[in-house]
Amino acid sequence: xxxxxxxxxxxxxxxxxxxxxxxxxxxxxxxxxxxxxxxxxxxxxxxxxxxxxxxxxxxxxxxxxxxxxxxxxxxxxxxxxxxxxxxxxxxxxxxxxxxxxxxxxxxxxxxxxxxxxxxxxxxxxxxxxxxxxxxxxxxxxxxxxxxxxxxxxxxxxxxxxxxxxxxxxxxxxxxxxxxxxxxxxxxxxxxxxxxxxxxxxxxxxxxxxxxxxxxxxxxxxxxxxxxxxxxxxxxxxxxxxxxxxxxxxxxxxxxxxxxxxxxxxxxxxxxxxxxxxxxxxxxxxxxxxxxxxxxxxxxxxxxxxxxxxxxxxxxxxxxxxxxxxxxxxxxxxxxxxxxxxxxxxxxxxxxxxxxxxxxxxxxxxxxxxxxxxxxxxxxxxxxxxxxxx
Amino acid sequence: xxxxxxxxxxxxxxxxxxxxxxxxxxxxxxxxxxxxxxxxxxxxxxxxxxxxxxxxxxxxxxxxxxxxxxxxxxxxxxxxxxxxxxxxxxxxxxxxxxxxxxxxxxxxxxxxxxxxxxxxxxxxxxxxxxxxxxxxxxxxxxxxxxxxxxxxxxxxxxxxxxxxxxxxxxxxxxxxxxxxxxxxxxxxxxxxxxxxxxxxxxxxxxxxxxxxxxxxxxxxxxxxxxxxxxxxxxxxxxxxxxxxxxxxxxxxxxxxxxxxxxxxxxxxxxxxxxxxxxxxxxxxxxxxxxxxxxxxxxxxxxxxxxxxxxxxxxxxxxxxxxxxxxxxxxxxxxxxxxxxxxxxxxxxxxxxxxxxxxxxxxxxxxxxxxxxxxxxxxxxxxxxxxxxx
Numbered sequence: 119x120x121x122x123x124x125x126x127x128x129x130x131x132x133x134x135x136x137x138x139x140x141x142x143x144x145x146x147x148x149x150x151x152x153x154x155x156x157x158x159x160x161x162x163x164x165x166x167x168x169x170x171x172x173x174x175x176x177x178x179x180x181x182x183x184x185x186x187x188x189x190x191x192x193x194x195x196x197x198x199x200x201x202x203x204x205x206x207x208x209x210x211x212x213x214x215x216x217x218x219x220x221x222x223x224x225x226x227x228x229x230x231x232x233x234x235x236x237x238x239x240x241x242x243x244x245x246x247x248x249x250x251x252x253x254x255x256x257x258x259x260x261x262x263x264x265x266x267x268x269x270x271x272x273x274x275x276x277x278x279x280x281x282x283x284x285x286x287x288x289x290x291x292x293x294x295x296x297x298x299x300x301x302x303x304x305x306x307x308x309x310x311x312x313x314x315x316x317x318x319x320x321x322x323x324x325x326x327x328x329x330x331x332x333x334x335x336x337x338x339x340x341x342x343x344x345x346x347x348x349x350x351x352x353x354x355x356x357x358x359x360x361x362x363x364x365x366x367x368x369x370x371x372x373x374x375x376x377x378x379x380x381x382x383x384x385x386x387x388x389x390x391x392x393x394x395x396x397x398x399x400x401x402x403x404x405x406x407x408x409x410x411x412x413x414x415x416x417x418x419x420x421x422x423x424x425x426x427x428x429x430x431x432x433x434x435x436x437x438x439x440x441x442x443x444x445x446x447x448x449x450x451x452x453x454x455x456x457x458x459x460x461x462x463x464x465x466x467x468x469x470x471x472x473x474x475x476x477x478x479x480x481x482x483x484x485x486x487x488x489x490x491x492x493x494x495x496x497x498x499x500x501x502x503x504x505x506x507x
Numbered sequence: 508x509x510x511x512x513x514x515x516x517x518x519x520x521x522x523x524x525x526x527x528x529x530x531x532x533x534x535x536x537x538x539x540x541x542x543x544x545x546x547x548x549x550x551x552x553x554x555x556x557x558x559x560x561x562x563x564x565x566x567x568x569x570x571x572x573x574x575x576x577x578x579x580x581x582x583x584x585x586x587x588x589x590x591x592x593x594x595x596x597x598x599x600x601x602x603x604x605x606x607x608x609x610x611x612x613x614x615x616x617x618x619x620x621x622x623x624x625x626x627x628x629x630x631x632x633x634x635x636x637x638x639x640x641x642x643x644x645x646x647x648x649x650x651x652x653x654x655x656x657x658x659x660x661x662x663x664x665x666x667x668x669x670x671x672x673x674x675x676x677x678x679x680x681x682x683x684x685x686x687x688x689x690x691x692x693x694x695x696x697x698x699x700x701x702x703x704x705x706x707x708x709x710x711x712x713x714x715x716x717x718x719x720x721x722x723x724x725x726x727x728x729x730x731x732x733x734x735x736x737x738x739x740x741x742x743x744x745x746x747x748x749x750x751x752x753x754x755x756x757x758x759x760x761x762x763x764x765x766x767x768x769x770x771x772x773x774x775x776x777x778x779x780x781x782x783x784x785x786x787x788x789x790x791x792x793x794x795x796x797x798x799x800x801x802x803x804x805x806x807x808x809x810x811x812x813x814x815x816x817x818x819x820x821x822x823x824x825x826x827x828x829x830x831x832x833x834x835x836x837x838x839x840x841x842x843x844x845x846x847x848x849x850x851x852x853x854x855x856x857x858x859x860x861x862x863x864x865x866x867x868x869x870x871x872x873x874x875x876x877x878x879x880x881x882x883x884x885x886x887x888x889x890x891x892x893x894x895x896x
Contacts, residue, residue, distance in 0.1 A: 119522075119746055119749040119750070119753070120522065121521060121522025121523060121525065122522065123518065123519065123520050123521070124518075124521070125516070125517070125519065126515070127514070127516055128514065129513075129514035130511075130512065130513040130514065130765075131512050132510060132513070132765070132766065133508075133509065133511065134510060136510065326746070327747075327749065327750065329730050329733070329750050330726075330727060330730045330750050330753055330754050330757070332726075333725075333729055333730050334723050334726050334757075336722075336726060337719075337721075337722030337723050337725060338722065338723065340722055341718050341719045341722050344718070345718065357508055357715070357716035358716075360508040360716065360766065361508070361718050364508070364719055364765065364766065365719050368719065368723075368762075373757075373762070376519075376521070377521065377749065
């Protein structure tokens with residue numbers, strides 16, 4: 119186990135009707151709230167009305183910025199920063215899923231910075247502070263509701279980049295599983311894939327003696343693999359959503375990688391897919407992860423055997439561990455197929471003509487590598503794309 | 508799953524040599540530190556010198572209060588409160604195990620309260636604030652390094668009572684597994700029993716649809732059951748201590764009971780044992796828990812079967828679930844025996860003559876019950892003592 123620091127300050131308020139506490143909680147941070155959300159869905163469901171009523175009842179002034187799209191855009195972030203400065207906003211309230219929350223986090227750090235917010239995504243600067251960001255979560259997936267990270271797309275270049283900052287943990291996150299029951303099947307599939315992917319990235323590590331976090335990851339991965347298909351059959355089941363929503367937060371709040379180093383190559387490679395093609399992040403992950411596994415499993419067969427046995431319920435073939443590994447990857451693919459996400463680039467309408475460009479961007483023209491479990495460069499990316507065809 | 512709030516603000520600083528960061532971390536809270544510890548062991552190991560050197564290098568003034576004993580005493584807490592008031596202490600630094608930390612937490616809430624600190628333990632008052640408490644952990648066991656609770660013994664009456672307050676989470680806790688390598692075998696046994704007990708208490712719940720926390724608890728319980736015996740054979744193995752130390756924190760930082768209601772009858776009943784006889788808390792738990800299990804398992808055979816199969820590795824006997832349950836309890840007892848803790852009252856030198864008195868105290872003369880999974884009154888306690896003879 120390696121040395122680590124862990125502190126997650128986000129206050130989680132979990133359960134039925136908890137969005138009605140938002141006014142009381144938000145009032146602790148000031149008087150002016152930037153209400154940040156996506157499109158009309160929160161108006162259709164009545165959530166918008168309940169939230170604004172609660173904020174107004176607590177005496178808060180609400181300024182709105184809607185229009186966040188999946189793979190959230192830098193241009194809207196810039197707009198939000200201007201609004202925060204213009205209105206002296208005290209708290210940014212993100213009502214939505216990971217895209218809205220990530221957009222809010224970017225606005226938060228940009229609003230207290232004199233330079234260009236994109237500096238944080240290129241690594242030119244680190245955030246020194248942020249306006250407080252709070253969350254009402256409607257889509258369990260990204261884990262952004264209790265994480266320090268934000269992923270934003272600069273639309274002109276198709277660049278999708280991330281930053282992490284201890285200043286960007288939401289101050290509170292309201293998690294009401296009831297808010298997720300209206301999600302369509304494809305979003306359920308992409309969201310639960312993202313949750314599982316966050317744990318797969320953390321699971322594959324070269325750090326030894328990580329028995330506790332191995333066990334915790336295995337338990338949480340089994341939970342989402344078991345519960346996710348139930349959601350497709352019973353999308354209005356509160357308890358199943360509760361399991362998935364809380365697993366989505368735990369999967370990405372950094373507890374499960376204490377003392378270990380995760381991989382994250384699949385996420386980095388996927389960002390090239392969704393940056394260029396605007397496909398859902400979860401769909402991109404379901405394509406890349408199995409191909410990544412097929413490409414790297416020889417690096418540590420024992421760990422892939424453990425994954426197959428402890429997570430995918432494969433019976434260990436003691437005479438043929440590679441067969442055990444292969445069966446584990448096959449079952450993971452089958453899980454994704456059952457959920458309804460693509461597991462091949464061709465299924466997402468992506469052909470070989472863009473492989474070179476994506477590998478170039480992902481490797482900064484061959485100058486940088488991705489991944490920690492196995493370091494991967496431009497040629498490795500091309501081979502993974504080939505395995506994912 | 509039931510509604511819950513979860514926020515654990517303690518900053519964990521984990522790994523080798525981390526105690527050398529204490530001065531820098533402590534300096535954020537002020538100038539005057541009350542250094543609170545037990546006996547001479549931290550002087551023998553050199554920890555005392557390293558800690559005071561780090562504090563002084565950071566420009567901090569150190570006032571000392573040593574003498575904390577297992578089952579920490581109210582009288583020393585009162586002494587600490589006086590010292591804090593006299594010297595206008597800014598931060599209480601507990602260097603030790605659960606007893607030292609619990610004593611520091613009690614001093615912390617008492618130092619900012621005009622009444623008698625025992626009011627918080629009788630439930631007469633709730634803490635409205637606390638001096639900040641920080642920790643350097645030397646004994647993985649109680650989980651107090653990242654919990655809101657404190658257990659103190661009022662020595663005159665032999666009363667052992669607890670309080671929980673969100674003000675009592677340590678502000679930071681330094682966890683260096685190297686500091687545990689000098690622990691004697693019996694403390695290893697009692698400490699790892701306490702860790703396991705914290706998870707057993709949380710595991711037995713009547714709340715349904717708690718799949719995620721069930722899985723997390725099972726994984727963490729398996730970890731401590733697997734690692735604890737290794738410590739007896741290799742008490743100087745860093746990585747084994749790292750697993751146990753981090754499991755001890757996770758076991759009791761309230762994450763593992765999010766959305767569920769733990770039982771805690773065994774802890775409450777055990778407090779009567781260690782309050783009266785001054786035996787180690789872990790030893791008392793190893794006696795009470797198996798007897799409690801034998802007494803209550805018919806309440807939910809399915810859950811005890813799951814415990815036997817998922818935690819104690821019992822093969823399910825589909826035709827005889829009670830045999831599966833019995834085997835699970837037997838294996839838990841065997842684990843405790845292997846670790847070297849007593850599993851019967853007689854082994855701890857406690858005979859029937861004190862059963863009535865302990866049951867009276869534990870039930871407030873028959874007026875209150877303990878436990879949530881199964882509510883237990885005075886007569887139930889007597890029967891559990893009888894099963895534990």
